Amino acid sequence: MSKIVRFCADMLYPAIVIFGLYVIMHGHITPGGGFQGGAVVATAAALIIVAYSYEEIQGMLSKFLLQIQESAGLVMFAGVALIAIGLGTTFFYNYLANSGLLFGMSVPFGPNPGELNTGGFLPLMNIAVGIEVWGGLAIVILYLLSGIPKEGT
């Protein structure tokens, strides 16, 4: 692609990543969540992939690291749910809600703008799904790009 496209992609990349991480992190109090935020972050990766050729983005996105990231998201999702069995309750029991620990605050009474430190393990689940969707959608686009012959760029 041309130099203008590459410059705009470089400028937009951190902004899109930060917006996607915001959507993931506020998934339990605003519209959006793990899947939507992960798709937004994967769009930033797709922007870089469209603007550059496969040889130029070797140092930025690698297939191996994205595979590790996708698997880590799935392991984190299942692991957070399995900890509940270790605590002597049922699978997917929300053991962090109202506990006073991480994300364990009680929801304040009445109309309020939304408190980030609530929700029990739902924010952890959103983060796990976000990491998994980010890696999964980015690796689909990266494999598509790696199939292009070199003179086609």
Added chain:
Amino acid sequence: MIELIGHVLVLIGLVVSAVLVFWFKDLLAAALAAGLFSFLISLEFYILQAPDVAISQAAIGAGLTTAIFIIGIRATGRYEEGGS
């Protein structure tokens, strides 16, 4: 009233962009028109008060699908051949 005007404008834009996808012979322009269609339909979802679906549609439809089309155009030819 202003809401109704915005609604009608979005619907007209949807029809126009869908016709443009069919009409362009330059496939890159057709892919970008399809991205415009997805963006307008996500705006329509937001007007109909489904912001969750609107975020999904804007990210998947307008972002990733257009990227897949552009990568496909890079690997093959840019202009439509054959037919009339």
